[in-house]
Amino acid sequence: MGAEAGAGAGPGLTLGELAVRLGCELDGDPDARVSGVATLQHAGPGQLSFLANPAYRQALAQTAATVVVLAAEDAGDCPTAALVHTNPYAAYARAAALLHPSPGFDAGVHPSAVVSAAAEIDPGASIGAHVTVEAGARIGAGVRLGPGCVVMQDSVIGAGSALVARVSVGPGVRVGERCLLHPGVVLGADGFGIAQDAGRWIKVPQVGGVVIGNDVEIGANTTIDRGAIGDTVIEDGVKLDNQIQVAHNVHIGAHTAIAAMVGIAGSTRIGSHCMIAGQAGIGGHLEICDRVVLIGRAMVTHSIREPGMYGSGIPVEEAREWRRGVARYRQLAKTGERLRRLERRLDKLTGEGPDRDSDD
């Protein structure tokens, strides 16, 4: 299944065509054809594979693929035809897109869709089953709104974007062009704005919007809240995985990629070209500069002003060892006292003064 059913395999291409379209050097028969992709280990005749991670070099020798996309330094070890590229993973991504083209769709509005007469739907857009489009919304050319999507009043979906299924777009949200929003995404729900008033909470109206740039991908069940005042902004080329929470007035810079389950609290500004691994948490009102890499589960409570890689957290241990570690951590105050006492005793014994850097 997998490869065939996943994105639908196309009729195939010759290696010669692929070499031209991918900008690769071909070492092999330009007339050989491939019609799908597979891993080095599982590929068979008619399939294209790739080597981008040195860990898989061993699999290269055994592969039964028809052709392998790889870097020049690995070409000598390739037992099959080779498509050589300086960035084999990107070249593979393009090859896979050519071999597994997205299924087409028919333009038009499904009879079950409920579309306001006051919405503008481009004739080249596809509005699927059980979709709701409210007044004032504008749906661009080539847009696909999959089953069950909701686009509320005055929102804009830019040309070529796809909302796969069951995506909610709140009022006044702007989505750019060529975006891909997976099922369960919620854009433009109210931010979490509440004010204390005599022991109760009163709602602070969230009157800002959400602005999503071009070429943004947003994973399943990710939520991006509307701004309290002013907009929550996701710049061009940002890639968000599943179940991410982006709070009101967050700003994410262009070409930043964020893995699943990351939480970003209100008004935080993340730079461009950052990479944030899964389950990281970033506090509110912080600044993360460009080109910051956060390791999984990173807990960010202060701004980060230098590009680089940052992490936190203590990985798992066997449970008894974990509990002992926690107990020792709790005793660090006493550890400090014992050190100080030893230092003083030794000073007294030797007659030396406290020359050390004892700031604990």
Added chain:
Amino acid sequence: MGAEAGAGAGPGLTLGELAVRLGCELDGDPDARVSGVATLQHAGPGQLSFLANPAYRQALAQTAATVVVLAAEDAGDCPTAALVHTNPYAAYARAAALLHPSPGFDAGVHPSAVVSAAAEIDPGASIGAHVTVEAGARIGAGVRLGPGCVVMQDSVIGAGSALVARVSVGPGVRVGERCLLHPGVVLGADGFGIAQDAGRWIKVPQVGGVVIGNDVEIGANTTIDRGAIGDTVIEDGVKLDNQIQVAHNVHIGAHTAIAAMVGIAGSTRIGSHCMIAGQAGIGGHLEICDRVVLIGRAMVTHSIREPGMYGSGIPVEEAREWRRGVARYRQLAKTGERLRRLERRLDKLTGEGPDRDSDD
């Protein structure tokens, strides 16, 4: 965009009207009008702003707002008209609600909705496109069920509540009055009840319900499971942000506020007036007393019986420093041994006894 499109700006109010309705003292022209809100920095003529956080005092001097809501101590520095209140943030929240009223909606059942003949729908309720309401459900006056909502059998939605879009309400769930449930919320799915049986899991039927009080707000994609036996309970005035998980038989006390991505395991009882920051995790069968504040990412494994602020976790460091810190943490057992050895050597040298508190 933002302010205008977000919640829709109203026709505006005079400062005199606002002063009366907000209970503020007005310093300025009572006939001047405002029609929307903005930050101190971005506000222009015809807009109202506020100063609630001392960090923004500098912006006050430069603001072009027509009026600023602020506290008496800041009124002297205000270059424009001022609406003075002891709690400027709450007064601002009320002003914003007056200036950006929620859009109205038409009562009635959309033709695409599927409503059981055995459901009770108040004539003043609005049942949107592609909504499903099952038998025995009761939908109160002024309720708004937005596109794609599902209310299953025998559930009750109290007067004035709004389910924005794509909210699922399982069977037999009771939602109070004036609640606001954002897209993707799931109430009353089965709790995670499984019993070991010869190496396999068998399902423990989840026969309890969910009871939500009045004036509760629930953020996008938050899930609240039904009880295993007896109900999961969210009391009046509780405010929940996005992507929160509330397990079966949890009880959350009145006016507690919980930020995004918090997880609360089964049968835990949280007091009233608590504030829980994002990504905190609270174990099962615990008690958190009233007025507890949990810092973001707090990991709660024991009950908390004293009001106060609690936290855990070690914030990010540059990656090499982080790895060194983990290594040093792992060596704490050896650190303790070295301390003990030093103490013993020094005791021997000085002839002193072990008078210290050496419990490591």
Added chain:
Amino acid sequence: MGAEAGAGAGPGLTLGELAVRLGCELDGDPDARVSGVATLQHAGPGQLSFLANPAYRQALAQTAATVVVLAAEDAGDCPTAALVHTNPYAAYARAAALLHPSPGFDAGVHPSAVVSAAAEIDPGASIGAHVTVEAGARIGAGVRLGPGCVVMQDSVIGAGSALVARVSVGPGVRVGERCLLHPGVVLGADGFGIAQDAGRWIKVPQVGGVVIGNDVEIGANTTIDRGAIGDTVIEDGVKLDNQIQVAHNVHIGAHTAIAAMVGIAGSTRIGSHCMIAGQAGIGGHLEICDRVVLIGRAMVTHSIREPGMYGSGIPVEEAREWRRGVARYRQLAKTGERLRRLERRLDKLTGEGPDRDSDD
């Protein structure tokens, strides 16, 4: 409410019937009837309760239940009729399923559903309101697709499975038999595959699928991505709670249970019979062997090759204490230096050599 409304109480059974069907020894009147379940504390006449956790032994003496399911060692303390079983929790689970049978449903396709003429729908399946089933999908006997579900092209839902409401099943996904998928579940969205290309990200097509075994339960708003190449696999009997993220090409072994908000990064392989508590995070490309137990919030960055229990993280402290702890943790490098200096001074004083294990 709760018990009655939750799963619907049935007409009841005699204790004699229950003893036979559960394989229990009955101590009491076989003709007495029960029609629902309740906790020991809240049960009244006509209700069945259970004792599986020693912490509730005290409640046993006071219970007004008609019958209690319990272990032989507790039978002597039971003031009411008893159903004695070696695994009282599993026996209770079966009793509750008998007393609160799932509501039946009518086979057939709701008029509002949009079902492709090229889909195969078993005549015994129930296709609910606002459901979408695309071309090539196959829906088995006794399947229930609740309101708002979407099953995309070429996907298969095995006999007896239920998608409660608003579940999205991407193209080419296979779901086994007797599975239970709660609202908001997203199966087969694209995995997070992106390749760097001159400072931009290009999408790596996700051409694999998702294969879900039999008897799998998946909690509300959980997301399981399709494979990049090859499938993401969930084996038989796996139980997943709410808001779990399963990335592309993850493999979860049979009868593993995972609590809410756990994140599993790409290509990780988890064994069978594992138990993973809430908010754990497991890095990518790891192997977790069979019968591993992870404590809540466990952070797994390396493979685990030995069965056993593992944990990480430091639980909450009062906030000032927490901050002090973090400060002491940051000083561990200095603590090590001070220890070394003390050791050297003492060596010099005593003329002894560095016999110790000083590897910090």
